[in-house]
Amino acid sequence: MSPGGGIIYDxxxxxxxxxxxxxxxxxxxxxxxxVLIGALKESGHEHELSKxxxxxxxxxxxxxxxxxxxxxxxxxxxxxxxxxxxxAALGELNVKAAQNGYDYVRKNFHxxxxxxxHSLPTKQxxxxxxxxxAVGIAKFRAGCSFQTYYPITPATDESEYLENHQKDYNxxxxxxEDEISAILMATGAAHAGVRAATSTSGPGFSLMxxxxxWAGHTEAPGxxxxxxxxTGPSTGLPTRTEQGDMQFVLHAGHGExxxxxxxxxxxxxxxxxxxxxFNYADRFQMPVIVxxxxxxxxxYRTVEIPNISDLKIDRGQIVSETDLKENVPFKRYxxxxxxxxxxxxxGTRNGIFHTTGDEHDEFGSITENSENRIxxxxxxxxxxxxxxxxxxxxxxxxxxxxxxADVTLVGWGSTKGAILDAMQDLEADAIRCNFLxxxxxxxxxxALVSKYLSSSKQKVLVECNYTGQxxxxxxxxxxxxxxxxxxxxxxxxxxxxxxxEGVKDAIKNGMKEVVMAxx
Amino acid sequence: MLELxxxxxxxxxxxxxxxxxxxxxxxxxMALFELKLEPHNVAIFSGIGCSGKTPHFVNTxxxxxxxxxxxxxxxxxxxxxxDLTVVAVGGDGDxxxxxxxxxxxxxxxxxxxxYVVHDNQVYGLTKGQSSPTLPKGERTKSMPAPAIVEGINxxxxxxxxxxxxxxxSYALDVRHLKExxxxxxxxxxxxxxxxxxxxxxxxxxxxxxxxAGADLPSKSPRLYKLEEKGYxxxxxxxxxxxxVTEKKIQAIVNSFEWGDxxxxxxxxxxxxxxxxxxxxxxxxxxxxxxxxxxxxxxxNVDPLFQYLT
Numbered sequence: 021m022s023p024g025g026g027i028i029y030d031x032x033x034x035x036x037x038x039x040x041x042x043x044x045x046x047x048x049x050x051x052x053x054x055v056l057i058g059a060l061k062e063s064g065h066e067h068e069l070s071k072x073x074x075x076x077x078x079x080x081x082x083x084x085x086x087x088x089x090x091x092x093x094x095x096x097x098x099x100x101x102x103x104x105x106x107x108a109a110l111g112e113l114n115v116k117a118a119q120n121g122y123d124y125v126r127k128n129f130h131x132x133x134x135x136x137x138h139s140l141p142t143k144q145x146x147x148x149x150x151x152x153x154a155v156g157i158a159k160f161r162a163g164c165s166f167q168t169y170y171p172i173t174p175a176t177d178e179s180e181y182l183e184n185h186q187k188d189y190n191x192x193x194x195x196x197e198d199e200i201s202a203i204l205m206a207t208g209a210a211h212a213g214v215r216a217a218t219s220t221s222g223p224g225f226s227l228m229x230x231x232x233x234w235a236g237h238t239e240a241p242g243x244x245x246x247x248x249x250x251t252g253p254s255t256g257l258p259t260r261t262e263q264g265d266m267q268f269v270l271h272a273g274h275g276e277x278x279x280x281x282x283x284x285x286x287x288x289x290x291x292x293x294x295x296x297x298f299n300y301a302d303r304f305q306m307p308v309i310v311x312x313x314x315x316x317x318x319x320y321r322t323v324e325i326p327n328i329s330d331l332k333i334d335r336g337q338i339v340s341e342t343d344l345k346e347n348v349p350f351k352r353y354x355x356x357x358x359x360x361x362x363x364x365x366x367g368t369r370n371g372i373f374h375t376t377g378d379e380h381d382e383f384g385s386i387t388e389n390s391e392n393r394i395x396x397x398x399x400x401x402x403x404x405x406x407x408x409x410x411x412x413x414x415x416x417x418x419x420x421x422x423x424x425a426d427v428t429l430v431g432w433g434s435t436k437g438a439i440l441d442a443m444q445d446l447e448a449d450a451i452r453c454n455f456l457x458x459x460x461x462x463x464x465x466x467a468l469v470s471k472y473l474s475s476s477k478q479k480v481l482v483e484c485n486y487t488g489q490x491x492x493x494x495x496x497x498x499x500x501x502x503x504x505x506x507x508x509x510x511x512x513x514x515x516x517x518x519x520x521e522g523v524k525d526a527i528k529n530g531m532k533e534v535v536m537a538x539x
Numbered sequence: 540m541l542e543l544x545x546x547x548x549x550x551x552x553x554x555x556x557x558x559x560x561x562x563x564x565x566x567x568x569m570a571l572f573e574l575k576l577e578p579h580n581v582a583i584f585s586g587i588g589c590s591g592k593t594p595h596f597v598n599t600x601x602x603x604x605x606x607x608x609x610x611x612x613x614x615x616x617x618x619x620x621x622d623l624t625v626v627a628v629g630g631d632g633d634x635x636x637x638x639x640x641x642x643x644x645x646x647x648x649x650x651x652x653x654y655v656v657h658d659n660q661v662y663g664l665t666k667g668q669s670s671p672t673l674p675k676g677e678r679t680k681s682m683p684a685p686a687i688v689e690g691i692n693x694x695x696x697x698x699x700x701x702x703x704x705x706x707x708s709y710a711l712d713v714r715h716l717k718e719x720x721x722x723x724x725x726x727x728x729x730x731x732x733x734x735x736x737x738x739x740x741x742x743x744x745x746x747x748x749x750x751a752g753a754d755l756p757s758k759s760p761r762l763y764k765l766e767e768k769g770y771x772x773x774x775x776x777x778x779x780x781x782x783v784t785e786k787k788i789q790a791i792v793n794s795f796e797w798g799d800x801x802x803x804x805x806x807x808x809x810x811x812x813x814x815x816x817x818x819x820x821x822x823x824x825x826x827x828x829x830x831x832x833x834x835x836x837x838x839n840v841d842p843l844f845q846y847l848t
Contacts (some may be wrong), residue, residue, distance in 0.1 A: 147847035157843045163836040166619060185843070190824050190833055192618055197644035201611035204604070208615025211602070212582075212623070213831040216615065234605050325844045333836045365831060366582045366600040367620050374595055376603035377587075385550050385595055386603075 021045055024134045028083050028125075030076075046133065050083045050124055052076040059120040063113055075117045082121030087129075088137040092122055146324050151290045151316035152178035155246055158294035159217055160189045163333055164244070166209040166216040167193045168202040173258055174317045175219040175248045199224035203231035203243065207307075210235075210242035211375070213338075213365030215298050217244040221314070222252045222265050229272040232307055236277030238375045239305040239353065239400065241336060241363065244297045249313040251511040260511030261314035263433050263484040267492065269309050270462055276397070278404045280308040281461040285418070285436030287321040289459070295331055296415070302336035303410070304403045305360060311461065313484075315434040315513040337362035344370035351382040355395060359402035408463035416465035419472055421454030427527060428476035429455040430502065432490050435482055435514045442519035449520075451527060458490060466497045473500045480523055481505045484514055488533075508536040543572045550595045555663075557747075559710030559736030560589055563657060564596055566713045567626065570720035571599070581624045584613035586633035588664045590657040593628045607638025610645040610654065617652055620831045621815050624724060625652040632662045635671040635691055646702035646729050648814040653723040653730045656693065657710070659738040660745055667741030674797070680743045694794035697731040698787050698807050704730035705772075705790065705807040709762055711737065711747060715803065722805065728813050735762070735803070755799055765793065765804035774809035783809065 021027075023044040029035060031049035040047065056079050060066050078099070085095045096115045103111025156178050159167070169179035183193040196202040202218045209216035220228065225247050235243065249265045251257035269281050280300055284293040290312055297308040339362045344350060352373030354361045361382075364371030374384035379396060381387045418436075421443060429439050436457055443453045456472045458465070473479060473494070481491040481502040486509045491502040506522035508514050518536040525534045546568040554560045571581055581599035585591040587606035594601030600623075604612045609627045617625040634642050634656045645654065660673040667681035671691050678685035697705045704726040708716040716734060723730035737747050752760045765772070770793065774786050790807040819826040824833060 145845075145848045147844055149847050153843075153847065157840050160838050160843065161840045163838065165830055165833060165835045166615070168615070186822050188842075189838055190822055190830075190835060192818055192822065192825070192830060194614075194618065196611070197640050200608065201614075201641055201644070204608050204611035205615035205618075208584075208602070208612035208617075209619040209830075210615075211612075212616040212619035214619040215835070216619070230605060231608070234608075325848070328840075335836075365620070366616060366623055367580060367831070369577075369579045372579055372598060372600055374601035374603065376595070377605055378603065384601070386592070 026087060026133055028080060028087065048083070048087065048125065048129055050080070050121065052079045052121075055079045055120045055124050056117055059113075059117045063116055065113065072113070075114060078114045078117040079121035082118030083125045085118070086122040086125035087133050088135055089131075090137050091139055092119065094139065095122070144324055146322050148320050148322050149287055150177075150318060150320050151287050151312055152318070153181055154287045154291040155219070155294045155310070155312070156181040156185075158291045160185070160191070161328065161331060162215060162295045162298040164215040164217050164298060165191050166206060166214045167191060168196050168205045168216075168218045169193070169220070170196050170199045170202050170224055172221050172224045174250065174314045175221050175224070175246065177317065178219045178246065199227040200231060203228040203245065204234070206243035207231060207235045207240045210240045210301070211238070211366070215302070216242050217246065219246040219248065221248045221250045223255065225265065225268070225272065232279065233273035233275060233277055234377050235307040236273065236279055236400070237275075237377055239361070240307065241305050242298070242301040243307060244294065244301055245307060245309045246294065247309055247311050248317040249311065251509075257511035259314070261434070261484065261513050262509060262511060263313060263435070263489070264486070264509070266311060266432070266461060266485075266489040269311055270493070276401065278304070278306045278400055279462060280304070280306060280404075280407060281311055282308065283311045283433045283459055283461055284316065285433055285457050285459065287316065287319070288323055288326060290316055291326070293459070299334045300407060300411075303334055303360070304407045305336065305363065306403060311433065313434050336360070339364050339368070339371060341369050341371070344368070346370055349383055352384050353380060353382045353396070353399075355382060355399055358406050359399045360406065404463045408465070411460060411463070413465070413468060416460045417468050417472070418457040418459060419454065420457070422452065423454070424475070425452045425454040425477070427451055427453045427478050427480055427523065428473065429453055429480050429482055429519075429523065430458070430473070430490065430494070431455070431482040432458045432461070435484060435519070438514045438516045438519050439482055441516035442523065445516070445520040446523060449524065451524065453523075458494075461493065464493065464497045469494055470498045470500065473498065478527070479503045480526055482514070482519060482522070484508050504531065505533045506536065507533065510537055510539065512539055541572065541575065541577070543568060545578060546571050546598050548596055548598050552592075552596055554589060554592070555740045557737070557739040558589065559659060559734075559738065560593070560657060562710035562713050562716065563590070563628070563655065563734055563736065564593055566716040566720055567593070567628070567655065568597060569713070569717045570724060571597075573717070574721055574724060576624055580622065581626065582613070582616055584609040584616070584625070584627040586629040586638060588630035588633050588657075588662070590628055590630045590633070607633050607636070607641065609633070610638060610641040613652060614645060614648070614650055617650055618815070618818070618830065620829050621651070622829045626655065626724065627652060628655045628657070630663070630670070631656055631658045631660065631672045631693070632670040635693055635696070639671075643696070643700040646697055646700040646731065649701060649703055649728045649811055650814040651727055651729070653720070653726075653732065655720065655732045655734060657736050658693065658733050659736040659742055660690070661738050661741045663738050663741055667738075677744055679741055681741055692794055693731070693733045694806050695791045697733075698790050698794075701729070702731045703728035703809045703811050704805070706731070706805045707733045707735065707803045709735045709750065709803055711750070712762070712803075715764070719805070726808065728811060735801070752799075761799060761801045762803050763800060765802045765806065770802075770804070772805050772807045774807075777809050777811055
């Protein structure tokens with residue numbers, strides 16, 4: 021505890037200051053039960069103490085708010101939000117308990133606590149949003165009308181969010197029998213012309229590997245797979261976070277086929293990357309995986325409402341009935357200079373096509389012809405190069421800090437916030453940093469990453485996994501190796517302090533690898 | 540004016556001579572033609588196996604999917620565009636083995652689609668291993684030893700898992716099969732048509748001659764039509780739970796008749812709300828406009844942001 025901090029505790033403990041052993045810390049004994057009894061009496065519930073004893077928590081909550089001089093109206097509002105409908109009366113009772121706790125502190129202690137929390141005057145309304153909500157709203161905005169899922173932590177929250185708004189936004193949400201079905205149902209829907217998605221975490225994504233290959237091979241315009249990584253392998257630490265699935269995402273499925281993988285670093289990047297994923301899936305006819313994690317999924321952030329008026333939907337090359345001729349078989353897999361074949365959707369007259377997981381010709385008929393095989397492989401894989409050209413550089417990576425620095429921090433995904441915060445601390449310690457955040461994992465932004473890293477003096481990889489998967493990916497594509505690694509794989513998110521301590525340890529003590537362990 | 544040939548393609552067919560698949564393929568094409576469906580409004584989905592190639596030979600939209608996975612893909616496509624007539628085909632290994640989970644749950648949803656299973660008791664494409672429907676103790680010619688596990692009963696399984704139209708037919712009786720397929724396609728809900736089929740290459744037990752009863756003293760065909768013995772599997776009042784249970788039990792009992800006599804025909808049929816109709820109860824626009832034609836590209840999400848302020 022920081023010097024000058026305070027401890028609010030139950031006065032019934034009869035704690036003596038010398039027992040605490042911290043003369044620099046303020047003690048605030050509050051008789052929780054007595055305060056609660058008072059509140060119950062005033063509300064006519066004095067005979068129901070045993071039923072309401074749990075509300076001593078609320079007394080303590082009110083007491084804390086008083087200590088930091090927090091606006092009680094906001095406290096009351098927050099409590100009432102938790103008790104709606106039939107529970108509203110219970111909410112009022114809780115507000116009363118909090119109020120009495122609040123008043124007790126005001127009445128009995130000097131107003132000399134050094135830490136205060138006042139609301140900031142804001143010009144713009146801000147929202148409190150979680151990753152699963154940002155993804156959900158992006159799906160609505162992108163025109164996604166089909167979502168599948170199999171219940172799994174922490175991805176299910178997103179599907180439930182979509183289902184809660186099903187009536188207003190006209191989306192079909194299907195709970196499937198397993199994740200094999202989830203990805204394939206979404207792929208079938210994508211082939212049939214709707215924007216389709218599924219969400220899961222590692223164990224579910226493992227089951228999706230087979231379907232991912234079929235989607236890639238048949239050049240389906242999707243689906244979008246939101247992967248909320250959690251601590252693996254197997255069941256791992258099922259409710260905790262990790263960045264352990266990146267290499268799996270890039271290689272899942274047998275054989276070689278194109279896929280895109282985007283890694284958002286914060287809540288609003290979850291929104292924008294999900295929106296973009298649908299456009300790219302349609303344009304390049306391949307599955308797109310948004311690689312988020314438990315931390316991004318569940319963490320509440322206060323952010324400004326984004327201006328999204330410039331978001332444009334691009335459904336790629338769709339051939340309509342008027343462009344088709346009778347008795348001319350449609351080439352669903354036509355060889356084109358860029359690799360993308362214009363598509364029809366089932367129900368389109370004269371647009372009939374066959375598709376297959378076997379190697380096929382331009383009509384989608386099975387063939388083992390050698391020349392065709394080479395051309396089809398090249399056609400499919402070339403679409404990744406096309407995608408690489410289409411994605412703006414500003415989206416492929418983020419680069420923060422001065423162009424020249426002592427240390428370049430390299431990371432991806434949800435560690436972004438901790439790394440950005442720690443940069444100031446390192447700067448204060450005379451360690452001048454910049455930070456390369458890789459956002460596109462496939463197609464990999466080789467030229468950009470090379471550019472930023474080739475001029476870097478010392479590269480420190482910061483990741484939440486055991487092996488340093490981004491480091492391996494960067495080396496695979498650019499030949500550039502990381503100098504040092506700060507890693508964490510205990511399931512807990514990386515904190516600002518840990519980045520600061522880890523990077524400092526790595527630099528000052530010349531450590532090749534530092535493993536962080538804050539719980 | 541559509542002709543039968545409009546449902547055929549020019550794709551080369553490499554099934555073995557005499558394969559039951561030909562009868563099933565012909566029956567599918569005839570059923571679609573006789574129902575006056577337009578080819579572009581039909582989509583056929585298949586898994587992996589000899590039967591998996593079926594969509595390539597039918598001039599409709601065709602999806603040759605993964606082993607055991609035709610049903611999830613078909614379900615996604617049907618839900619995206621309920622105006623399509625969706626037919627899934629697959630083998631017994633495909634549907635009752637590797638795809639068994641999907642088989643159960645597709646029935647449970649009562650999606651409006653038809654599932655045609657080529658049931659020949661062997662994995663033909665991989666050279667004749669026993670499939671999930673091969674009875675215990677049977678040994679086809681490429682098996683090193685007789686099967687030591689019991690075969691499953693597709694009819695009984697389908698009824699228990701919620702299919703609302705459950706029938707059996709025979710690949711070499713194309714006329715019967717065609718009529719059953721037409722009824723299955725017209726049925727509003729999940730329809731299973733289990734098609735007994737010969738595999739002249741690998742199944743040397745359940746041959747054309749065996750089905751014809753050549754080995755029986757009576758020399759009379761093993762297959763007989765359920766209706767010939769006055770059987771009626773149609774539930775008259777779906778709200779009468781007593782009748783529903785009775786009809787289900789009757790169907791299951793009859794589905795276990797296997798040996799000198801094997802019944803074909805409609806075992807069970809009931810009118811229940813489809814999955815699509817159930818979705819309508821949550822999402823009214825689903826009834827009026829097929830999903831793929833709904834305008835979803837201009838949604839205003841501002842209220843969702845505002846709600847979080």
